[in-house]
Amino acid sequence: MKTAARLGFGGLLLLCLLAGCAAPPPPEGPLVVLDPSSFPEFSDDMAFEGITESLSESLKYLKRVPADTAFRFGSDVYDAPHMIRSLERFQAFIAKRPDRSALSNFIRSHYRVYRSVGGDTGRMLFTGYYEPFLQGSLSRKAGYAHPIYGPPEDLAVLDLSDFSEKLAGHKIVGRVAGKTFVPYHDRNEIDGEGVLLGKAPVLVWVADPVALFFLQIQGSGKVFLDDGDVLNIHYHSSNGRPYRSIGNLLIRENKIPQAEMSMQRIRAYLNTHPGEVERIFNYNPSYVFFSLEKDGPYGAIRAKLTPGRSIAVDRSVFPMAGIAFIQSQKPVAATKGAGGVSKWVSFSRFVSSQDTGGAIKGPGRADLFWGSGSYAETAAGHLKHPGELYFLVLKPEA
Template sequence: MKRLIPIPKPPGKKKVPSSLSILLLGILFLAMGGCAAQAPRVVEPPPEPLEKIAPLLRLMPETYPLFEDDLEYEGLLPALHRSLEFYRKLSPDRPVRFGEDSYPARHMIASTLHLMDLVRERPDKETLNRKIRENFLVYRATGSPPPGTELRPAGKVLFTGYYEPLLSGSLQKNERFSIPLHGMPEDLFEVDLSPFGTDYAGKRIRGRWTGKTFEPYPDRDAISHEGALEGKAPVIAYLASPIDKFFLQVQGSGIVYLAEGGYIRVHYRGQNGRAYRSIGSLLIQTGRVPKEEMSMQRIRRYLEENPEEQREIFAFNPSYVFFHTVKEGPIGALGFPLTAGRSLAVDRRLFPDGAPVFIQTVKPLLFADGTIADWRPFSRFMAAQDTGGAIRGSGRADIFFGNDGYAETAAGHMQHPGEMFFLVLKPQ
């Protein structure tokens, strides 16, 4: 049974009732000819954690980690401000879960403001740790892996990275740029299964209506090689390489510099409903790339050196991402732009949206030519502001590194264990 941490209500505040979210795109509605709904990213996580072990455990002050920020707080205030704006859009009494505890959104506002005030002081290490012990509760991610994965030591989290790629493209198809980057198809629907019973709470499916039944949407291979999207989805731009397109879909956003001049910023708009499968794991399992060499850069090199295998390898991942253009970005799962080095993607079903996070893991140091010289331990404050298809369970987190050369290298090679902690202001 969950514990609700009692927070005194400010005088004069009234609970704001949240309107019922009627999300079911019923098959009956489709059969009646309703307009195709765009498939958005899921904003509301299910009400209950999906793991039997609580994803977060509250620590005693004497077991708090040693807090220190490797970036000297640079960029942290803008990231926390984004979370603050997110909380201000919620109902004041909307619960935000920290494992078995829960705090109302108005307390998360106070918590974020208090941490922002502390950051503005730019405290030294001793002052920082003293004030956190005095004012904040700290929760450690248990690190329990999702079902079917290899067990990791208790409390360890596998950190990976992602970035915003910079690509060349064109608004017109031509000899150089011929690989289409698709927007949302008009015949793709998302159905909320919650109204069909408690067993389906928080579950959704995506597919298309055939006139008689609702069926899975075509997979990556059918879309890329069998014309399954012909006449059904707009083309935002054309890229030069299917490899560029694949990695853009994995990252979820990017900047395309156009041959016509200028650029467009593209961002995740939806997905075909097929489960994501890692082509990196395929290359390891089939002996094409040694496990110890695996990275995004190594995958790209293999694909470039073996073009005849590209279709087979890409088809292993049936998931296909659709895009739209945005003015700023990249946009995280909470609906606002991410902050390089400060925004963290986690499993939103288990962890508190927007909450301050403290991580301890390693980062790469680069030679002048951009290759990795060494991996160095570091610790940093971040904010839980995004999610991802491969980020599942309390033992996974994804660091957004930005869009420069360092970001691409770090994101491509980051696969290291560490620890993750969430902070919230102590209740009065």
């Protein structure tokens, strides 16, 4: 954008720092190749259900990108054709529904396995997300007063890779005010002051502002209209402001004990303290704009997400559309309809990296998509557990 170029390169770097751009990963990368003697025990708690579907969606993406697209696994780089061979070979084998021994022997013989270095503790932190359902109307009327916005007409994205290869993949979101490129409106200006009315299309009006806030956190959902139709709402873009967790805010303010923190507890607190909702929401200046889709939900690489098989990661750190293997904990739901958890059990399964998230940054974070429905909401709302993340890629000689 020509107007933004007047900032100059030094100004762009400063703006990048102020906007919270992530630093490029260290040269050795966040993934470490393992000796076969250090491979995890490969097993799948879903008995391979859904993994073929998930990998097929990743293959659609890999076949769309240029053949020379680089996929980085630590210090190793593979091109798109090699990624395609990796997924297709894996699909063909698991179609036989192998037992643990056969699966381990197959991976040991044909694949390199990389382990994430994790976060500060050396492990991953796994959280979850799901597809929420909302009630809405195509027109604003009593009971439906909260807009779901499409992308505003003045939203602009500045690609810093145009100025330096070192900033490849880094983008700044903002708007042009006069001759200056400035940060885009924050949540308070959008919801509290209504600055987008007339500047952004309203896709639908919904009844519940709390449900709308969580829709923005989840990234996609379905809106059931009062005339019986259903809209697929999907993440389009954001205002570029940093994501700040309202859960952390409520913990610091002693509103909710850390040990009890979950999406369900946040929702309950907001519903019983309506006078605090605006202040709490405005703590998170990030705001999401949506688009309408015929199907979905879709991830960041336009892959249709598969419940239990799609994960969101930081695409500047991990390869997208890869075969991944995760180990963590999953909840056993409490009494039907209670929305709680009776216990946690260990699990492992194969997934594919198909999505990103505003809070999913660095080598120590991953978000598991649970699908829709009551169990998905419970699992997504409560999962915040450590674990391990591995990526598999076909050996070049294979």
